[in-house]
Amino acid sequence: MSKAQFGIMSRRVLTPEGIKQAIVLIENGKIAGVTDSPPAGIPIDDAGDNVVMPGLVDCHVHVNEPGRTEWEGFETATRAAAAGGITTIVDMPLNSDPVTTTLPALEAKFEGTENKLWVDTAFWGGVVPGNAGLLESMIDAGVRGFKCFLIHSGINDFPNVTEADLRLAMPILAQRGVPLLVHAELECGEPCEWENGARSYKSFLKSRPRRWENEAIKLMIDLAREYRTAVHIVHLSSSDAIPLIAGARRTGISLSVETCPHYLTFAAEEIADGDPRFKCAPPIRERENREKLWSALQEGTIDFVVSDHSPCTPELKFLSEGDLKRAWGGISSLQFGLSSVWTEACKRGASIEDLSAWMARKPAAFAKLDDRKGRLALGYDADIVVWSPEQKQTIERSMIHHRHKITPYDGRELLGVVKQTYVRGNKVFDSGKFAMEPAGQRIVGTGRR
Numbered sequence: 001m002s003k004a005q006f007g008i009m010s011r012r013v014l015t016p017e018g019i020k021q022a023i024v025l026i027e028n029g030k031i032a033g034v035t036d037s038p039p040a041g042i043p044i045d046d047a048g049d050n051v052v053m054p055g056l057v058d059c060h061v062h063v064n065e066p067g068r069t070e071w072e073g074f075e076t077a078t079r080a081a082a083a084g085g086i087t088t089i090v091d092m093p094l095n096s097d098p099v100t101t102t103l104p105a106l107e108a109k110f111e112g113t114e115n116k117l118w119v120d121t122a123f124w125g126g127v128v129p130g131n132a133g134l135l136e137s138m139i140d141a142g143v144r145g146f147k148c149f150l151i152h153s154g155i156n157d158f159p160n161v162t163e164a165d166l167r168l169a170m171p172i173l174a175q176r177g178v179p180l181l182v183h184a185e186l187e188c189g190e191p192c193e194w195e196n197g198a199r200s201y202k203s204f205l206k207s208r209p210r211r212w213e214n215e216a217i218k219l220m221i222d223l224a225r226e227y228r229t230a231v232h233i234v235h236l237s238s239s240d241a242i243p244l245i246a247g248a249r250r251t252g253i254s255l256s257v258e259t260c261p262h263y264l265t266f267a268a269e270e271i272a273d274g275d276p277r278f279k280c281a282p283p284i285r286e287r288e289n290r291e292k293l294w295s296a297l298q299e300g301t302i303d304f305v306v307s308d309h310s311p312c313t314p315e316l317k318f319l320s321e322g323d324l325k326r327a328w329g330g331i332s333s334l335q336f337g338l339s340s341v342w343t344e345a346c347k348r349g350a351s352i353e354d355l356s357a358w359m360a361r362k363p364a365a366f367a368k369l370d371d372r373k374g375r376l377a378l379g380y381d382a383d384i385v386v387w388s389p390e391q392k393q394t395i396e397r398s399m400i401h402h403r404h405k406i407t408p409y410d411g412r413e414l415l416g417v418v419k420q421t422y423v424r425g426n427k428v429f430d431s432g433k434f435a436m437e438p439a440g441q442r443i444v445g446t447g448r449r
């Protein structure tokens with residue numbers, strides 16, 4: 001064991017062998033050991049009964065900088081992440097301007113992060129019509145994979161792909177061993193009439209049926225089989241697709257799936273009309289659907305849970321009109337992933353180990369960061385969240401560190417309170433307060449040492 005600079009002690013440390021009383025030793029930002037007998041003379045932070053576990057890895061975050069920083073930016077997003085116990089995010093290629101679909105756009109993205117990162121930040125690129133020839137340059141510059149849409153993305157500068165576009169891009173991604181992340185909704189069938197008006201949640205839900213997700217996933221399963229590309233379904237909402245996904249996996253194709261805290265927390269039956277805070281795509285569906293998503297997560301068909309934090313300016317949410325047709329589709333939630341999922345996980349008998357697997361270990365592995373992130377083990381980055389799983393708090397606007405305070409979690413009582421967050425050994429967040437300086441870094445490259 002090398003000489004540690006300090007230790008974090010708790011009666012509940014989540015180690016690869018389970019939860020136990022231990023001291024995590026930290027040296028030069030890395031974990032130098034997990035022990036029950038600390039070397040003499042090093043300072044120890046005593047976390048008491050609070051849980052000490054790997055910092056969360058949220059690989060689905062729309063930071064929107066540069067270009068739409070008035071929606072959300074690196075400074076505010078990564079501070080909110082730190083306050084929520086997240087130590088690594090992976091930024092989505094939209095809704096920044098430019099969108100991250102070319103090398104110069106990726107470089108602009110990197111520049112946009114300078115001195116603003118409170119947590120470590122990696123990047124996805126985007127596949128759009130016509131950019132297949134540019135993908136390799138972005139891989140060489142450090143993106144970890146690519147996102148695409150099969151339906152209008154919400155902004156015109158990130159057009160959706162067709163099957164023909166995918167047939168150009170997928171062999172390149174397969175050859176380079178990077179995943180394709182897919183917004184899986186495929187418009188099919190009769191267009192919806194919104195018969196109950198633009199404030200009706202029921203109408204909104206009907207306008208983006210489960211069928212759209214199911215059809216998109218079928219297409220992606222076929223293409224994944226044909227090209228042997230690693231395909232990842234982002235923000236699964238339709239529980240109807242779960243048997244399809246499970247069946248396809250049994251045939252050996254590389255298919256992974258995430259869902260989000262809002263699909264696991266809310267239910268369509270409980271969403272009032274005219275409240276666009278709950279609008280996202282695909283939509284939050286019925287209670288029965290939510291319970292099936294929970295089962296699939298607990299059985300392992302859904303791999304992990306990430307926020308899909310997708311904020312906008314307050315004007316674009318059309319809150320006073322309650323207009324679900326015109327409102328931006330995206331839920332602001334980055335800071336509340338841990339506590340919202342834990343609140344619901346507890347009701348269903350899930351453990352702290354489960355939570356950590358869903359929100360740290362597995363997303364780290366998906367983003368190929370599992371050689372350094374997502375575990376409290378020797379040689380790993382000292383990315384740590386200290387939190388109380390028993391303490392409750394009601395979310396108030398004054399606690400929210402996102403750029404804008406609009407979120408469906410406002411006013412909600414959540415179980416689980418983050419006490420401290422360490423990024424590579426730097427205590428960046430402590431009892432509601434931030435460190436003097438940000439400590440996050442950009443993560444580029446293949447992620448393999």
Ligand SMILES: [Zn+2]
Nearest residue numbers: 060092308310
């Ligand atoms: Zn998203």
